[in-house]
Structures are given as structure tokens and as C-alpha cells.
Amino acid sequence: MATGEYNRDQRYISTRIAADGPYPVEAGRYRLVVSRACPWANRAIIVRRLLGLEDVLSMGVAGPTHDERSWTFDLDPGGRDPVLGIERLQEAFLKRFPDYDKGITVPAIVDVPSGAVVTNDFAQITLDLSLEWAAFHRPGAPLLYPPELRAEIDEVNAVVFADVNNGVYRAGFASSQEAYEKAYHRLFDRLDWLSARLADRRYLVGDTITEADVRLFTTLARFDAVYHGHFKCNRSKLTEMPVLWAYARDLFQTPGFGDTIDFVQIKQHYYQVHRTINPSGIIPAGPDLSGWLTPHGRESLGGRPFGDGTPPVRAV
Known part of the structure; x- marks a missing residue:
């Protein structure tokens, strides 16, 4: 019997960017895609800034509105992300998973050379920015996860x-x-x-x-x-x-x-x-x-x- 309760789809891409994985931490290789409207993405924006990762992890900003298909880059000239060259974040998800049928969510980290999404696991993303990206933290960066x-x-x-x-x-x-x-x-x-x-x-x-x-x-x-x-x-x-x-x-x-x-x-x-x-x-x-x-x-x-x-x- 339906209860009317809202149940969030938490089937995220759990791939991690880590020193010992298929996607190693590298300066300039990845792009963090966010929307300033989204609270989950806002976390990643804050952590990236607090840790001083701006020069090693670029950031693409999607517009505040979207349709059922995907977040779009309508804030950028020509409606395309200037680094990834895509109009919709969906393109990066389908690049890696052609039959992807789950949510196209932000924050997401995209592998720039391949144009394919790596992860959209928002909870793990911020923890990994603190832990796996430590070699690139700015001098004086706070310990957010001691x-x-x-x-x-x-x-x-x-x-x-x-x-x-x-x-x-x-x-x-x-x-x-x-x-x-x-x-x-x-x-x-x-x-x-x-x-x-x-x-x-x-x-x-x-x-x-x-x-x-x-x-x-x-x-x-x-x-x-x-x-x-x-x-x-x-x-x-x-x-x-x-x-x-x-x-x-x-x-x-x-x-x-x-x-x-x-x-x-x-x-x-x-x-x-x-x-x-x-x-x-x-x-x-x-x-x-x-x-x-x-x-x-x-x-x-x-x-x-x-x-x-x-x-x-x-x-x-």
C-alpha cells in the first residue's frame, strides 16, 4: 500500500578518484560539475574552496533550472561547458554508461580527457576531497575530517x-x-x-x-x-x-x-x-x-x- 512518503533514489556512481584506483588523483584531469542552486553540490563548492583546490580541480557551473533529462550549461556562452564542450551533463553520463537509467545529478566529477563521468556520489566526493586530494591542499587548509x-x-x-x-x-x-x-x-x-x-x-x-x-x-x-x-x-x-x-x-x-x-x-x-x-x-x-x-x-x-x-x- 502506498504511504505517500518520498524516497530519494540513492543509486549513485560509487567510483572513487583515489591514488590506487583506475581514476588516480591528478591535477587538471578532472572537472567538478555543480549548480549553485543545489545543496548537495554546494557542499562540494565549499569544500573545494576551503581546501584551495581551485587550480587542480576545475569547476563547471550548470544553470539553476533543468528539464527531466539533465542539468544544462545555459550560463555559458553558446550553452556549452567551455572545458567539456557539452550542453547537458547527461552527455558525460552516457559517455561512460550508454544505457544509464538513474538520476543525472550534481555534483558530478567528469574525467576531462575521456569526457566521461567518474562519480556523482555527493557524500563521498567531499570526503575524498579532504582525504585523497590532500597532496594538493593549499597551505593552511583546514582539517575537515580529522x-x-x-x-x-x-x-x-x-x-x-x-x-x-x-x-x-x-x-x-x-x-x-x-x-x-x-x-x-x-x-x-x-x-x-x-x-x-x-x-x-x-x-x-x-x-x-x-x-x-x-x-x-x-x-x-x-x-x-x-x-x-x-x-x-x-x-x-x-x-x-x-x-x-x-x-x-x-x-x-x-x-x-x-x-x-x-x-x-x-x-x-x-x-x-x-x-x-x-x-x-x-x-x-x-x-x-x-x-x-x-x-x-x-x-x-x-x-x-x-x-x-x-x-x-x-x-x-
Whole structure:
């Protein structure tokens, strides 16, 4: 019997770029394809910038809207990615798997010489940028996945993914009242848990920014602009949850985070692509986003954003 619950297709291409695999880590060989609208891709944009991988891993940016076939490069001249020479990300997937029948998703890493996709496993991509690409990190790059904290980071990431990152989608795409309310309560129960956890600590795990903060931030950044209204996650706005709002502003104002956010493209994507939820395609004019740059006061909790490292300095 159908329950109306939304179940994300998590059949990703699990190939990894690693020192001992068929796709070894090499400077200049690969292209990270993202969309600034997508929270999963936004993670990879942030991690690439924090680690200073811009010169060794190029980045192609797809437009904020797409059809059922694929993300497209309509932001580029002629509608083609200037490095890969393709109009649709789908072309890179079909280059490797001619019968590919799963989702064409971002982030994806493409092998430039062959033009074939390597992986779209978004969770593993950011971990591998920290671990497998370490030889190419900038001087002063932060440790986003330190060995002594990995078990705790993994534990936090698991519940945040299930209840928050994917939880907003479970609420937004639910097709029954029961499924929606179940997802709604699960989401806000977890946000309350996160508020309590962050009330007396600056970051989710340890006293520096880690992979856990990156993963939560990209959902919080989209909360009021999209999820509150579009996905009916409307018990509270982010701006009405004092601890999480201050935490999100703290990260937003940290180099590598807010400078990767494009609220215009975020709203264009959700409100124009999800026509089953928003048939008119009308993009809301609000909310007022000026508050993201207001003082957050989280410095009083201590913590060092980059640990013994330094912030990134180059523009995205």
C-alpha cells in the first residue's frame, strides 16, 4: 500500500578518484560539475574552496533550472561547458554508461580527457576531497575530517542527512497528509536537537569547522528562501530559531561559505523546476536576506574556524 512518503533514489556512481584506483588523483584531469542552486553540490563548492583546490580541480557551473533529462550549461556562452564542450551533463553520463537509467545529478566529477563521468556520489566526493586530494591542499587548509573526530562526524552526519538534509525533501514531496506530517515533525524534532547541541558549542563536532558543519549549512542557507514555504516546513523560520540562525550566520560570514551562496539561483531552481508543487513557476520576491550579515555573537563560545590553518583568500 502506498504511504505517500518520498524516497530519494540513492543509486549513485560509487567510483572513487583515489591514488590506487583506475581514476588516480591528478591535477587538471578532472572537472567538478555543480549548480549553485543545489545543496548537495554546494557542499562540494565549499569544500573545494576551503581546501584551495581551485587550480587542480576545475569547476563547471550548470544553470539553476533543468528539464527531466539533465542539468544544462545555459550560463555559458553558446550553452556549452567551455572545458567539456557539452550542453547537458547527461552527455558525460552516457559517455561512460550508454544505457544509464538513474538520476543525472550534481555534483558530478567528469574525467576531462575521456569526457566521461567518474562519480556523482555527493557524500563521498567531499570526503575524498579532504582525504585523497590532500597532496594538493593549499597551505593552511583546514582539517575537515580529522581522524580523531571521524566517528562522531559520521554519527552526526547520518542523523542530519536523514532528518534535515533529506528531511525537508521528505516533507516537500510527500503525497499524503500522514507522510508530510511525519516528515515535518521529524525535521523539527531534529532541528530542536541541533539547537540544543549548538547552544553551548560553536561547531557541531570539535572546536573547528568540519564536514558536519558544511553538510548542515547548505540546508540552513536554503531554509527561509525555499523550504519554509515551498516545502511547507513552516513551524518556524530559520530566523525564528535563535541558536540555529546565529550558527548559520556565523558560517555564512566565514570565508568559503556565504561567498558560495546564490540566493537568486536557489529560488529559481526550486520554484521553477518543481512544477508539481508550484505549477505557476512564480518565484517569490522575498524573504529579506539582509540579516545574513548581521552580528551573530558566536565568537563568545570560543572555537577556531580553521583550527591551526587559515581562511581561503581567493574568490570563487
